[in-house]
Amino acid sequence: MYFLELLSSLWMLLCSIFGIICAMTFIVIVASHRQFHTLTIMLALNSTIAGIIVNITCFCQAIYQLTSDGNDKLCSLRGFLLHAGAGLLYQTLCVQALHRLFVVVFATRRYLRSTKVMASITIIQWLISMTFGIPALMIGRIVYQSGSRICQASLNDLIIFLYLSMFIYFCPITIIVLIYIRIVHFTKQHTFTTNIQHSAANRHRQRRELRFIRRLLIIVAVVFFMSFPYLIFFLRAQFFPHAESLPYAQRVSFVSLSFGFSIWMLLNLIFTDKVRKHLIKIIQALSSRQRAPRIQPQNTIDQTITARITQK
Numbered sequence: 479m480y481f482l483e484l485l486s487s488l489w490m491l492l493c494s495i496f497g498i499i500c501a502m503t504f505i506v507i508v509a510s511h512r513q514f515h516t517l518t519i520m521l522a523l524n525s526t527i528a529g530i531i532v533n534i535t536c537f538c539q540a541i542y543q544l545t546s547d548g549n550d551k552l553c554s555l556r557g558f559l560l561h562a563g564a565g566l567l568y569q570t571l572c573v574q575a576l577h578r579l580f581v582v583v584f585a586t587r588r589y590l591r592s593t594k595v596m597a598s599i600t601i602i603q604w605l606i607s608m609t610f611g612i613p614a615l616m617i618g619r620i621v622y623q624s625g626s627r628i629c630q631a632s633l634n635d636l637i638i639f640l641y642l643s644m645f646i647y648f649c650p651i652t653i654i655v656l657i658y659i660r661i662v663h664f665t666k667q668h669t670f671t672t673n674i675q676h677s678a679a680n681r682h683r684q685r686r687e688l689r690f691i692r693r694l695l696i697i698v699a700v701v702f703f704m705s706f707p708y709l710i711f712f713l714r715a716q717f718f719p720h721a722e723s724l725p726y727a728q729r730v731s732f733v734s735l736s737f738g739f740s741i742w743m744l745l746n747l748i749f750t751d752k753v754r755k756h757l758i759k760i761i762q763a764l765s766s767r768q769r770a771p772r773i774q775p776q777n778t779i780d781q782t783i784t785a786r787i788t789q790k
Contacts, residue, residue, distance in 0.1 A: 483543070483627075486729055490540035490736040497533035497740030501526045504747050507756055514752055517596060521577055522750045524600055525570040528607075529743045532563030536736045539628065549622045549629075557620040557629030558611050561642055564735070566607035567701070567742065568650035571694050573603050575657040578691055583664045610645040614638050626729035633712050633727065647705065654698055658691045693749040697742055704738025707731045 504526045508514045539556055576599060580590040589595060614620050614631060619638040622629050631638045665688060708731035748754055 483729075486733045487540045487543040489733055490536055491544070493736040493740040494533045494537035494540060497736075497743040498530060498537065500740070500743035500747050501530035501533065503757065504743070504750070504753060505530070507753050511756070514756075517577070517591070517593060519750060519752065521570075521574045521596065521600075522746060522753075524573065525567065525746055526743065528563065528566040528570045529739065529746065532560070532567060532739050533736075533743065535559045535563055536732070536739060539732070540736075543627050547627055549624075549627070553622055553629035554615060554618075554620050557631075558615045560630060560732075561611045561614070561620070561646060562608055564739075565610060565642075565646040565650070566604070567739070568646060568698070569603045569607050571698060572650050572653050573600055575654045575691065575694055578694075579657050579661060582661050606645075611642065614642060623728050626727065626732070628728055628732060630728060639712060647702070651698055651702065654694060658695060661688065661691055693745075697745050697749075700741055700745065701735075701738040704734045704741075705731075707734045 505523065508519060508523050535556060539560065542550070542553075542556070573596070577591060577596060580587070580595075584590050611620075619631055619635060620629055621632060623632065631642055633639065708728075711727040711731060714727075747757070
């Protein structure tokens with residue numbers, strides 16, 4: 479059992495480090511290049527900041543599991559940050575999906591996709607993300623789980639678990655799926671126009687927006703799949719309350735979630751086209767420098783030729 483605990487904690491640690499590296503790479507590239515300061519990339523940066531928060535929290539959780547039993551004064555706070563960070567990630571995707579909705583469906587209302595409106599929505603999203611878990615923390619429903627050595631809402635606590643799940647998973651996913659359906663429906667209705675050139679431009683733009691929404695859905699699907707063990711253990715606790723509890727259920731769930739969070743940051747880096755292309759250029763430049771043959775200075779070549787002539 480100790481070996482499994484050690485292995486799961488190390489896995490969480492490695493996944494968190496990988497996620498932090500991907501997030502920091504994205505942040506450094508965007509921060510150091512003004513041409514990347516577009517609204518679309520800033521919204522992706524918003525998700526990256528949320529991702530680095532939750533990956534750092536998972537990193538700290540893994541460290542506490544490796545060095546102690548994890549039941550300290552900050553245990554409840556770490557549990558709160560894990561719940562809030564997971565909700566924050568999904569809600570940042572909602573903001574990106576809303577922006578796509580404003581660009582495609584409400585294209586004539588330009589004020590909706592203005593920087594002021596999107597900044598206001600982002601601020602509201604952060605306020606909701608950082609406060610929805612406070613009631614659970616204040617009334618002491620984020621508790622230490624001795625089997626998993628993690629503080630979080632108990633799987634047997636139906637009310638608080640459903641409350642947190644609504645904010646973290648169900649509401650954001652529902653909003654993103656509904657927005658995707660609305661954009662697809664709108665695109666099909668406006669495929670044909672009388673102006674052929676205008677129609678071609680519109681189709682290109684619509685395909686681009688649909689591709690963007692599909693990428694959001696891929697990210698959501700990845701992390702939702704990684705949340706599947708959590709859902710299974712929760713349903714087991716509700717339908718079989720008298721069954722023997724699984725001591726490592728929540729640990730297995732968070733191992734899977736930490737992997738999902740790290741992959742999320744990788745996909746965010748890959749799916750942001752300008753940032754990905756710039757990173758590829760950097761990698762290619764570094765590899766070409768390493769492969770370039772070392773050219774001897776002209777003075778050294780002349781000295782070598784003179785030495786050979788002298789020997790002859």
